[in-house]
Amino acid sequence: MRDDHIISAKHLSRADIESVLDRAAEIAADPGALADRHDGKLLGMLFFEPSTRTKMSFVTAMRRLGGDIVDMGPVDQSSVKKGESLADTVRVVEGYADALVMRHPLEGSAKMASEFVDVPLINAGDGAGQHPTQTLLDLYTIRESAGFDDLTVGIMGDLKYGRTVHSLAHALTNFDAQQHFVSPESLKLPRGVRYDLHEAGASMREHTDLEEVLETLDVLYVTRIQAERFPDEDEYRKVAGEYQIDAETLADAKDDLVVMHPLPRVDEIAADVDETDHARYFQQAHNGVPVRMALLDQILEGSQ
Amino acid sequence: MTDDQQLRVSKITEGTVIDHVTGGQALNVLAILGIDGSGGEEVSIGMNVPSDRLGRKDVVKVEGRELSQDEVDVLSLIAPAATINIVRDYDVVEKHRVERPGEVVGVLRCPNRNCITTKDEPVDSRFAVLEEGVRCAYCDTIIRESIAEHIHVD
Numbered sequence A: 001m002r003d004d005h006i007i008s009a010k011h012l013s014r015a016d017i018e019s020v021l022d023r024a025a026e027i028a029a030d031p032g033a034l035a036d037r038h039d040g041k042l043l044g045m046l047f048f049e050p051s052t053r054t055k056m057s058f059v060t061a062m063r064r065l066g067g068d069i070v071d072m073g074p075v076d077q078s079s080v081k082k083g084e085s086l087a088d089t090v091r092v093v094e095g096y097a098d099a100l101v102m103r104h105p106l107e108g109s110a111k112m113a114s115e116f117v118d119v120p121l122i123n124a125g126d127g128a129g130q131h132p133t134q135t136l137l138d139l140y141t142i143r144e145s146a147g148f149d150d151l152t153v154g155i156m157g158d159l160k161y162g163r164t165v166h167s168l169a170h171a172l173t174n175f176d177a178q179q180h181f182v183s184p185e186s187l188k189l190p191r192g193v194r195y196d197l198h199e200a201g202a203s204m205r206e207h208t209d210l211e212e213v214l215e216t217l218d219v220l221y222v223t224r225i226q227a228e229r230f231p232d233e234d235e236y237r238k239v240a241g242e243y244q245i246d247a248e249t250l251a252d253a254k255d256d257l258v259v260m261h262p263l264p265r266v267d268e269i270a271a272d273v274d275e276t277d278h279a280r281y282f283q284q285a286h287n288g289v290p291v292r293m294a295l296l297d298q299i300l301e302g303s304q
Numbered sequence B: 001m002t003d004d005q006q007l008r009v010s011k012i013t014e015g016t017v018i019d020h021v022t023g024g025q026a027l028n029v030l031a032i033l034g035i036d037g038s039g040g041e042e043v044s045i046g047m048n049v050p051s052d053r054l055g056r057k058d059v060v061k062v063e064g065r066e067l068s069q070d071e072v073d074v075l076s077l078i079a080p081a082a083t084i085n086i087v088r089d090y091d092v093v094e095k096h097r098v099e100r101p102g103e104v105v106g107v108l109r110c111p112n113r114n115c116i117t118t119k120d121e122p123v124d125s126r127f128a129v130l131e132e133g134v135r136c137a138y139c140d141t142i143i144r145e146s147i148a149e150h151i152h153v154d
């Protein structure tokens, strides 16, 4: 099996992370410089569940490197619908492409798929599992906005099913970061993630109330709480309401607090936060392109 | 074990005696070995037999069958104190303790219904053995309590 698949943020060392972020910063400074770099290379897009942003940002990144994509298209029109196994699908598509990007609704799917292919595979989200490229762009945003030293990060929302949260929490154990997890009791971090953080010696605390920690935070990473996680609409509304922020909520925060969100948001961050200096989520989304260019460049170089 | 207790389960000629099994786990031991009686195996079980070391223990004797290392590895998850006695011609010729393996493959079923290993894919379940419990190598789910309930024998 190749060792350049990107499956989980757990496997990213501080050196790995910093080399991608440094390269991304060079690319961001001069985006046109790599226009012909991967002429003729093809990236296979395996999106087994809808994802507009992640997919668009990979397509943009690949085209800005001079390459192109091959896309299996929506799942409801593909052979998957006819019952083909994931293992078969990836073995077919690897023959068309120099690298694969996969989004799939089941946990562990990216790891399993990577065991069947000889081209590098990037996990673009596996169910409630991991989303390591999102984490790299999150880290890029954190580094440019707050730096990595002596960092206090609050992560709030759906911590149980939020794959971006799981990946980010793992990656932050590489840095001098205190992590505060804020969520309703029913959406706390899964046991597996807590286990890894303890193993890594991470400094972490869990809270149900943002007020307990807001004033100490350098970064507040907000995620969406989804209605379908709750048995009924009322229960959802009651819980979700407590994990929404607006400009007034942030009145007690540090002046240089950075508010992030993997997007799309619904109503967990009110529009009046956009007008404050705290808002960093659109910048964060834009950072996806140079970060994914850096990562694809590294992988496509290695696969030559 | 005194001779009196030994008599509760009959002696075997060739095979394996699994002794010092955690009380109440004998049927799970058989499940791990894939023994449900349909294969015609000759099996004797003692359940909740008094034991100096464990208070109560189970004993499983399987005639005509020696255990593989894989099977012994998995036994260690539910019966960490077990001893394996290989019997040939009425004599115990080998005696060893179980040891916890680094991982167990194809034996446990992941309790996460969203885990790729629970679907119709050509992949075995794979669990890393932790100090307490086991962990799915694909979806990271940790099982700590009642591991035996997740034993999956085809």
Ligand SMILES: [Zn+2]
Binding pocket: A108, B110, B111, B112, B115, B116, B117, B136, B137, B138, B139, B140, B141
């Ligand atoms: Zn699993």
